[in-house]
Amino acid sequence: MEKMTEKGTTVDMVVSMLTERINKGDYSPGSKLPSERKLQEELGVGRLALREALSRLNALGIIETSHGKGTFVQNRLQSSTIKNILIPHFALSDSKRLQELVDARAMIESEIAGLAAQQRTKADIRRLEMILEQEVDSSTPSELVAYLDLQFHQELALIVDNHFLVLMHEALTAHIRTFLNGFVKSRNNPVEVLEAHRPILEAVKRGDAEDARSLVRLHISYSRRDYENFIEKTKE
Amino acid sequence: MEKMTEKGTTVDMVVSMLTERINKGDYSPGSKLPSERKLQEELGVGRLALREALSRLNALGIIETSHGKGTFVQNRLQSSTIKNILIPHFALSDSKRLQELVDARAMIESEIAGLAAQQRTKADIRRLEMILEQEVDSSTPSELVAYLDLQFHQELALIVDNHFLVLMHEALTAHIRTFLNGFVKSRNNPVEVLEAHRPILEAVKRGDAEDARSLVRLHISYSRRDYENFIEKTKE
DNA sequence: GGTTCTTCAATGGTATATCAATTATTTAAT
DNA sequence: ATTAAATAATTGATATACCATTGAAGAACC
Numbered sequence: 460m461e462k463m464t465e466k467g468t469t470v471d472m473v474v475s476m477l478t479e480r481i482n483k484g485d486y487s488p489g490s491k492l493p494s495e496r497k498l499q500e501e502l503g504v505g506r507l508a509l510r511e512a513l514s515r516l517n518a519l520g521i522i523e524t525s526h527g528k529g530t531f532v533q534n535r536l537q538s539s540t541i542k543n544i545l546i547p548h549f550a551l552s553d554s555k556r557l558q559e560l561v562d563a564r565a566m567i568e569s570e571i572a573g574l575a576a577q578q579r580t581k582a583d584i585r586r587l588e589m590i591l592e593q594e595v596d597s598s599t600p601s602e603l604v605a606y607l608d609l610q611f612h613q614e615l616a617l618i619v620d621n622h623f624l625v626l627m628h629e630a631l632t633a634h635i636r637t638f639l640n641g642f643v644k645s646r647n648n649p650v651e652v653l654e655a656h657r658p659i660l661e662a663v664k665r666g667d668a669e670d671a672r673s674l675v676r677l678h679i680s681y682s683r684r685d686y687e688n689f690i691e692k693t694k695e
Numbered sequence: 696m697e698k699m700t701e702k703g704t705t706v707d708m709v710v711s712m713l714t715e716r717i718n719k720g721d722y723s724p725g726s727k728l729p730s731e732r733k734l735q736e737e738l739g740v741g742r743l744a745l746r747e748a749l750s751r752l753n754a755l756g757i758i759e760t761s762h763g764k765g766t767f768v769q770n771r772l773q774s775s776t777i778k779n780i781l782i783p784h785f786a787l788s789d790s791k792r793l794q795e796l797v798d799a800r801a802m803i804e805s806e807i808a809g810l811a812a813q814q815r816t817k818a819d820i821r822r823l824e825m826i827l828e829q830e831v832d833s834s835t836p837s838e839l840v841a842y843l844d845l846q847f848h849q850e851l852a853l854i855v856d857n858h859f860l861v862l863m864h865e866a867l868t869a870h871i872r873t874f875l876n877g878f879v880k881s882r883n884n885p886v887e888v889l890e891a892h893r894p895i896l897e898a899v900k901r902g903d904a905e906d907a908r909s910l911v912r913l914h915i916s917y918s919r920r921d922y923e924n925f926i927e928k929t930k931e
Numbered sequence: 932g933g934t935t936c937t938t939c940a941a942t943g944g945t946a947t948a949t950c951a952a953t954t955a956t957t958t959a960a961t
Numbered sequence: 962a963t964t965a966a967a968t969a970a971t972t973g974a975t976a977t978a979c980c981a982t983t984g985a986a987g988a989a990c991c
Contacts, residue, residue, distance in 0.1 A: 468762075468943095468944070468945095469944075469945070470750065470944085478782070478783055481783060482782075482783060482786050494970075494971060494972085495971075495972065496970095496971085504945085504946090505944095505945055505946045505947075506946080506947085507743055507746070507944085507945065507946070507947095508944080508945065508946085510743065510747055510972090510973090511746055511747055511750040511944095512750075514706065514747040514748075514750040514751050514754075515750050515751065515753065515754035516754075517751065518750070518751035518752075518754040518755050519754050519755075519779065519780050519783070520780070520784075521783050521784075524971095524972065524973095525953085525954085525971095525972080526704075526952065526953050526954080526971080526972050526973060527952070527953030527954035527955075527970080527971055527972060527973095528953080528954060528955085528971075528972080529954095529970090529971065529972075530971095530972080535784075536780075536784040540780070541780070543755065544755050544756070544772075544776070544777070544780065546714075547714055547717060547718060547755070547757050548756075548757075548771075548772040549859065550718055556858060556859070559857045559858055559859040559860070560859060562806075562810065562857060562860075563806075563857070563859050563860060563863075566802060566803070566806040566860075567802070570798075570799075570802040574798065621795045621798060621799070622792060622795055623785065623792070623795040623796060623799050624795070624798075624799060624802075627799075669909055672908075673905055704973070704974090705973075705974065706973085706974095730941075730942055730943080731942075731943065732941095732942080732943095740974085740975085741974055741975040741976070742975080742976085743973090743974065743975070743976095744973085744974060744975080746943090746944090747973095747974095760942095760943065761942095761943080761982090761983085762942075762943050762944065762981070762982050762983075763941080763942055763943065763981075763982035763983030763984075764941095764942075764943080764982085764983060764984085765941090765942065765943075766942095766943080932991105933990105933991090934989100934990080934991075935988100935989085935990075935991090936987105936988080936989070936990085937986105937987085937988070937989085938985105938986085938987080938988085939984105939985090939986080939987095940983105940984095940985090940986095941982105941983085941984085941985100942981100942982085942983080942984105943980105943981085943982080943983095944979100944980075944981070944982090945978105945979080945980070945981095946977105946978085946979080946980095947976105947977085947978085947979105948975105948976085948977085948978105949974100949975085949976085949977105950973100950974085950975080950976105951972105951973075951974075951975095952971100952972085952973070952974095953970100953971080953972075953973090954969100954970085954971075954972095955968100955969080955970075955971090956967105956968080956969070956970085957966105957967085957968070957969085958965100958966080958967070958968080959964100959965085959966075959967085960963105960964085960965075960966085961962105961963085961964080961965090
C-alpha cells in the first residue's frame with residue numbers, strides 16, 4: 460500500500476488522478492473513459508470509491524455519463540454547471556445576495572463592451588451596425604426590437620471571445636431570470652434602446668473602452684430597477 | 696414504485712431532494728445531516744446512490760463530511776470550490792484562457808472600487824486613510840508596503856460586502872497565482888503604489904464610481920504585464 | 932476526587948457480489 | 962441484403978459485510 464503518500468481519502472485520490480489525466484490529455488475532451496470495471500482495476504480501488512469520484516467530476520461538469528454507453532469527457536464548461544453551484548448559495552429568499560448577482564451581471568456586460576472596444580475588427584462593427592439599422596427602421600415590430608437588444612449584447616460578447624465572461628454572464632442571467640420573472644415585461648422601451656445603442660456602438664467603433672463601459676452601465680440600469688421593483692412587490 | 700414521476704436517475708432524485716430540504720431550511724447551515732444509514736432508509740434508496748448524491752453535493756461545496764463525525768451543511772460557499780471548478784477548464788496550457796481569467800480579475804477589482812465609492816461610510820474612509828498614511832510614511836519598510844497594497848484592496852472589498860465578487864476574486868487570484876508564480880516579485884513598486892492609491896481614495900471619498908473604476912483599472916495594469924511576461928518566458 | 936486509559940457505540944469509508952436497465956454489437960433467420 | 966433476435970458491454974442500483982475514525986461513557990489507577 461503506497462496510498463499513504465497521497466492525500467485525503469481514496470475518493471479524493473481518484474478524483475485528482477482522473478483530473479490529472481484529463482488535464483494531461485490522456486483522456487481528451489469528447490473521448491470515452493475506460494469502463495468503470497477497467498478503471499477500478501487500473502486504479503486499484505473499489506467500484507464505490509470510483510463511482511463517487513465520477514459523481515464528483517460529474518457535478519463539476521467535467522464528465523458526463525450515459526447509461527449503457529459510457530463516461531465521456533466534457534469539452535466545455537457549461538453555464539448550467541455554474542448555475543447549479545450558485546443556486547443553493549444565492550437563493551431567492553436572500554435579497555441581499557440576489558442584488559449581488561444583479562450587480563455582478565451589470566459589471567460583466569459593461570466589461571464585455573469595454574473589451575469589445577479594444578478588440579473589434581471592421582467586420583464586427585459592420586455586424587453591429589446592421590443590427591442597429593434594423594432597430595432604427597420604423598417598420599420593425601417592437602417584439603423584434605426587444606430581440607435585437609439581446610442580439611446587440613450577444614454580438615458584443617462574440618467579439619470579446621472571453622469564454623469565462625460569457626459563461627458567467629449566461630449563468631447569472633439564467634439564475635436571476637428565474638427569480639425576477641414577470642418583472643421584465645416593459646423594460647425594453649424601444650426609444651430607450653435606440654438612444655443607448657448608438658453611442659455604445661460609436662464608443663466601440665473608435666475604441667474608447669472607458670466610454671463603452673460607462674455607457675453600457677448606464678444603459679442597463681434597468682437591471683437595478685427591475686430588482687428594486689421585485690423587492691417592493693415581495694414586501695407587500 | 697412512484698419514482699417514475701421523478702426525473703432522471705435515482706442519484707439525481709436524491710440530490711434534488713436533499714438540496715430542496717436544505718433550501719427549505721429543514722437542514723439549516725452548519726447543522727448535521729442524519730446519518731447515512733438513516734438517510735438511505737428514509738429516502739428509500741441504496742447506500743451507494745445516497746453516497747454518490749452526497750459526493751455531488753460535496754463537490755459543489757454544499758456539504759462537508761468528516762469521518763466519524765457526520766455530514767454537515769456548509770453555510771458559506773468557499774472560494775476553493777470555485778477554484779476547483781475552474782482548474783480543469785482554465786488550465787495552464789491554454790494561454791488564451793489564462794488571459795481571460797486575468798482580465799476577469801482586473802474587472803472585479805475595478806468594480807469593487809466603483810461599488811465602494813457608492814457605499815462607503817465615513818468610518819470606511821478613515822480606515823483607508825490610515826493605510827495610506829502608513830504607506831506614505833518613509834519609515835515603513837518596503838515589504839510592508841507590498842502588504843499594505845493588498846490590505847488596501849481588501850479593505851475596499853470589505854466595504855462593498857458583495858459576497859459573490861469577493862468569492863470570485865479570491866478564486867481567480869488563487870488560481871492565477873499558481874501559474875504566474877515567480878513573476879510577481881517586483882511588481883509592487885512602492886512609488887507606483889503611492890501614486891495610485893491616493894487618487895483612488897479621493898475618488899472613493901467623493902463617491903465618484905466612474906473615476907474609481909478607471910483609476911483601479913490603470914493601477915492594476917501590472918496584471919497584464921505579468922501575464923505577458925509569463926507568456927514570453929514560456930515561449931523560450 | 933480527579934486523571935488517565937480502555938472500551939464501545941455511532942458514523943463515515945471501503946470492498947465485494949449480484950442483479951437491473953440501457954445501449955451496442957454480433958449472429959441468425961428470412 | 963434486411964430485419965430480428967440473441968449476446969455482450971456498460972452504467973445504474975442494492976445488499977451485505979467489514980474497516981477506520983471519532984467521541985463519549987465508563988473503568989482503572991493514582
